[in-house]
Amino acid sequence: MTMKLWMQKIFVAIIAVITLGLYIPEFDADAEAEQKKEEVDADSKTDVTESDEPAIQTADLPEFHVELPVFDPMLVLSEKATEQAMLKMGPRIANKVEDELQEDILPKIEEALHHILKETATEDFQYYSITEQPSQGFGERIFNIYDERNGKDIARFDVRREKRPAEGYWFNFHYHVSSDGFEKHHDIGEIYWDKNIPPKWMA
Secondary structure: OHHHHHHHHHHHHHHHHHHOOOOOOOOOHHHHHHHHHHHHHHHHHOOOOOOOOOOOOHHHOOOOOOOOOOOOHHHHHHHHHHHHHHHHHHHHHHHHHHHHHHHHHHHHHHHHHHHHHHOOOHHHHHHEEEOOOOOOEOOOEEEEEEEOOOOOEEEEEEEEEEEEOOOEEEEEEEEEEHHHOOOOOEEEEEEEEEOOOOOOEOO
16 A cells, blocks of 8 residues: 555656646747836836945855755764774773774674665665664673664674684674574674783773
8 A cells, every 4th residue: 555655656756757847838028028128217217216235236146055964874874883883892992903993894894784784675774773882891792783663683793702722812793684593603804902811891
């Protein structure tokens, strides 16, 4: 029923655009010129002036173009994802790994967002949000993408600490998607920390 209503609206809009400009009213140039000449003659014969100030020429006024902001759901989600990733790191970790995070991890998180959302109907973007509280301490969650209409997760972005023999600690960034029941591990990238134990998340 809703699809039929939308199709009717689109059809009416298309007809309106097609017919726009096809009707041209009759225009008598001679009569128009004669009328303007009479108005000028009448104005020149008037002795009383309305104001001593010179008339403002509208051609001299600057033109202002106001561009309304366009809502871009993908941009909103990307900005929120970056904000939550930085919050997750916390100042103690972020101060040491910020360059790698900005250059390697955040662009790949944005790519992953595009990949996940391109498989979803475009009209659903407006209902998607990102959780605002990363897990603290040793928890992995950075953020989840969820549908506001039903509260269900669409994707989960995590970072895991890994201790590797003779190397030290690494941060492994990855995500899971609802289409496979959040089972498969989709890699985003890694950042090396140190041989020493890293601080807790958000510390």
